[in-house]
Amino acid sequence: MPSPAPGHPVTAAVLITNLADDLLIVQPAKDKRLPWHLPGGIVEQDESPLDAVRREGREELGLDLDVQEHDLFAVEWLQAIRPGRRDRIAFLFAGPVLTKDDTDRITLQRAELGAWRWANRAEAESMLHAAIAARIVGPLQTPGSAVYRETRHEGTL
Template structure:
């Protein structure tokens, strides 16, 4: 029996403020790069929950209290290019940050060049379309997680 093929896994978090604006981050890849949610790749021997906590600490300098009960959405994404793998994306609903919380944000400047608050419509226009599609329902209360599949016609 051959080993099961691996699927890269990413873990991101929806962080909001009391006005229900979404915290988004911009990668240090030039102005044309789309904005993202805080988070990143789950490393070997790391859970998605540990990964999202680590990534937020590395990217923003914030120690978030995110738990397994904060699961918001899971998505399977079909590979779009030859040589790439299908991917699993896990999204958690994070905390509501106060102004004093955001005063403590310290960007990881070798990966990010900016962060900001954005209303839902504005965030959806600024985020990568695959990420924007995961933002459904109330942002501050996870409720029931959503499962999605993103297939691409003619993909590998």
């Protein structure tokens, strides 16, 4: 009899840009030494990755994000890097382009986020966690052209 499916944790994040094509990045509240991230988080039980991105937008930023199925940007399988951890699946969606009026309405969830900012492509690549920065390939707004990636850590377990 085959073993049961391992049940990979799933995360979902969103690429939010402004009119200058800068990327909205967020800083975790718990430790300002940690790399910056994209808005998003864990997909909860009985929730789709798309619903998770919308929920996280409301919770973390106080914004109702108009993100649709065709906005899927990338999907990545990430091999666990430490014993006892599970491999996981990460969904990344291309989100909305925000205006100044939109950004004026951002209200951070202070328990999770310490700050947000706009970063150009080079700044974002240097400030984001390396695994997250690696997912952002090509133009930031490319509906209907999702990328699939695998991140392996051979010999690190």
